Structure formats: C-alpha cells, structure tokens
Amino acid sequence: MGNLAIVGLGPGAFDQMTIGTIEKMKNADKLYLRTEKHPVVKYLKEMGLKFETFDKIYEKGSTFEEVYDNITREIIEIAEKYENVVYAVPGNPFVAEKTVEYLLKFLNGSDDIKVEVVPAMSFVDVVINQLKVDPIYGFKIIDGLSLDSIKPDKRCNNLVTQVYNRRVASDVKLKLMDIYGDDFLVTVIKRAGIKGEERIETMPLYSIDRIDWIDYLTSIFLPPVKNTFQERYDIDDLLDIMARLRSENGCPWDREQDHNTLKRYLIEECYEAIDAIENDSDENLLEELGDVLLQVVFHSQIANERKAFNFHDVCDAECKKMVYRHPHVFGSEEIATSDDVLKRWDEIKKDEKGLKSHANELKSVPRSMPALIRGYKVQEKAAKVGFDWDNVDDAMAKVYEELNEFKEVYKGEDESDKIEELGDLIFAIVNVARFLKIDPEVAVHKTIEKFIDRFKYIEDSAEKMGHKMEDMTLSEMDFLWNEAKMHNFNKKVQK
Missing domain, CATH: 3.40.1010.10 (Tetrapyrrole methylase, N-terminal domain)
Structure with missing residues (x-):
C-alpha cells in the first residue's frame, strides 16, 4: 500500500x-x-x-x-x-x-x-493577524475565480483570494462593484506576513486592477458595510429598510398599513410596470419593478409581524414551486414543446391545489383579476376539455346573438337584465379575441389610447380656431373627430 x-x-x-x-x-x-x-x-x-x-x-x-x-x-x-x-x-x-x-x-x-x-x-491566519480582524464576527473566504457562484456577504468580513494578476483583478473588480459600488474602500494584501515582501494598501474598489504589484499571493479584503447610505444596496438592505420603516421609530404612514390598505398599490405598481414595458423604457421598467418588489417586501414584513410568514418563506415557496413544476428541467421528465410544458404545468398545479373537478379549476381563477383577463382564462380552461366553438365564425355568430339580446333590454327598466346581457355580449367578444389570439385587455387599451389621441386632436383644432370645446356642438366635434381619423389614416399610409 x-x-x-x-x-x-x-x-x-x-x-x-x-x-x-x-x-x-x-x-x-x-x-x-x-x-x-x-x-x-x-x-x-x-x-x-x-x-x-x-x-x-x-x-x-x-x-x-x-x-x-x-x-x-x-x-x-x-x-x-x-x-x-x-x-x-x-x-x-x-x-x-x-x-x-x-x-x-x-x-x-x-x-x-x-x-x-x-x-x-494558512495565509488566512496571517491576514487576520495583520488586519486585526476577529473572524468570530463573520469572515467569508471566496476564490476570486468563483465569484459568479459564491457571492460576498456585505454584512461580514470578506476575503477574496487567488487574485493572481491584473486580469483576474479586473474581473473581480467588475463583479464586486455590482455589490459594493465603485468607491467602496478595500484592502489589497500581497505576501502577507513575509518580511520585506509584504504589502498592504487600502484603496477604492475601482482601482484594484490599476496597481502593478499584484502577483499570485494577492488577496482582496472587504470589511462589512455598516452605513445606511450606500452606493449599492441589495435585497437584504431592502428588507432592513422596510423593517425600520415599520418599527416603532419608523414612518407613521408605513406603520398604519395592512394587507387590505396596500391592495390598490400592488395593482397600481404592476400596471405601471406593464406600462413601462409597453413604452419600451428600460429606465422606467427598472424603477417600476423595484416598486413591485417593494410591495412584496411590504406584505412580507406585515406577515412577519403577525408571525405568519416572512420574505424568506416567500422565496422558499416560490423556488420549491418552480423546481416542482419544471420536472423536465430539474427532474428526469422529457418535454419537447412549449405547449406540452403548459399542459404539464396545469396538471401539476391542479394536483397541488387539489382541484378535483373542471368546475373547481374555473373557480380557481381569482375574482380580483380584471374581468377581461379573467374571462379569457376561464374560457381557455373550458376549451381544454372541449367546451368551445369549432371556429371563430361560430364565436362571431354568438356575438351577434348576444348583441340582439342586449338590444331587447337596454332601453328597459330592469337593471339586472341590462347588466347580465351586456356581460354576455362582452364575454362573447372575449371569446372571439381568444380565437384570434388577441389579448382583449391590450385591444381595449389601444382603443382608449386612440380615443385620447383623437380627443386631443379635436381640442387642439378647436383651440386653433379660437373655440372652446364646451361651446361647440356635437356635430362640430364629430366633424373634427372624422378629420382626426383621416389624419391618423394618412400617417399610417406614410409609414
């Protein structure tokens, strides 16, 4: 041996x-x-x-x-x-x-x-001695070549090792600046403990790859971040900020909120994020996604105060759900197409939520959703079991049928009949949209924007003629409306 x-x-x-x-x-x-x-x-x-x-x-x-x-x-x-x-x-x-x-x-x-x-x-023992750092308060050692998978912890001491040369230092710098910011003060340590060869200097993070004395015995030390005002924040900072806002010495408004009072803000922030996407604005999307995240953190903090759950529980549950619902990625199942992925997702979801009947699956679509979106999703689920029109022409015929039924009641006195028949008409139109793979919510938003643009054209034209809209007749405004339609048509043709 x-x-x-x-x-x-x-x-x-x-x-x-x-x-x-x-x-x-x-x-x-x-x-x-x-x-x-x-x-x-x-x-x-x-x-x-x-x-x-x-x-x-x-x-x-x-x-x-x-x-x-x-x-x-x-x-x-x-x-x-x-x-x-x-x-x-x-x-x-x-x-x-x-x-x-x-x-x-x-x-x-x-x-x-x-x-x-x-x-x-080890070199770690010498570094601790030279910097006079007690590791009992947290000391994380990370290979400089592993920063993609192992992240520093801003709340404790971090030592990034194996910074062999300026090229590695440059790569390390870029990754660390995303966490600490450009100007965060770090200490570069070369040949720690070797008399006559040791070199220890503190400098801004952005400059570590500019020094010419880095070699294979060089490490980067990053102390804990203790300031409230930081160049770069992370999710733990956001959790700390929210906890402070909700604390006894925090913000009166934040302390007064509960899940119910925050419902409107969660919805508003989601729509503002969607608006940023539709406007193709990365700057606005960055901000609005942050606002959506803040709402998640806010609700998690309130739940934590009730001892119900916390933000980490939210993350844990979501990760478990993603892993469980993607057996073709994290397990051994083989799924080839996006349609098959969606089908398997629905099967797993039904099993998770204990939905024993198709009707229960329809009822599981939240009532708090915008009606057009909810109607679309309910129709999709019904169609999966064959309860659907054969083609879009049949769906269009249903629209005419519902329109005639609405015509019979819209001048009547029974409000419930009007509501019911109008709802049937809109639901039938959503069905047509689904067949044509058009998001009805998007379609109506486009119409609203078109209406606003044409309305503005009327107002601007009236102002040029020295008129106020309030003093114009409907016929005069309708003339300008048609003019606006023609104006928009000509713009489309020119494009």
Missing part, C-alpha cells in the same frame, strides 16, 4: 512552517511541490531537499480546472508507484487548494493509497 502525505508550506515565511511538515518532507521517498512559486522554496533548497514540481502542467493547461485535474492524476500515479510520497502545497492543504479537494475525492475509500493530511498555517 502506498502512503501519500499532503502537507502545507504555510503562508510564505519559513518560520511559519510546522516542524511536522518539515519532517515529512525530509523523510519522503518522493517529494512533489504543486508549484515552485512560493517564498519558502529557497529555504527547502538550502536544506538540501530534493523535489519536483508541477509547474510544467501550468504551462500546458488551458484552464485552471484542467491543470488541477492533471496534477491530481499524476500525484495518484506517483503514489501508486512509491511507498512514501509527500505532496506539498502553499498555505494550509484545506484552504483554497483545489488539487487537495480533487485528491481526497478520488482517493476516498481507496485501499491502495493511504492519505494523511498534515495541518499547516
């Missing part, structure tokens, strides 16, 4: 190496260093230790993952050939060492190679 000892060379200074590590290296049949680029290597040479490195693999590899994988495979092959192999890595083997991670994964449960990991001092 081969023996593989994985040892750490410490953060950089020779006196920070452990006696155990030195003894292991002295007694090794084969000693390998991940890289010769480490300050203690010159001392190892002075001690007369014979070793080989894997620097040649760095020169051939196209990615770090490929390099680490190749080093791991070579170490395993070497450990299978020799009885006592020592593999030395910078710092502590368990801190920011991918090759060690890969080795332990591959050799887990192996009967051929016995692995021993010797503890060592």
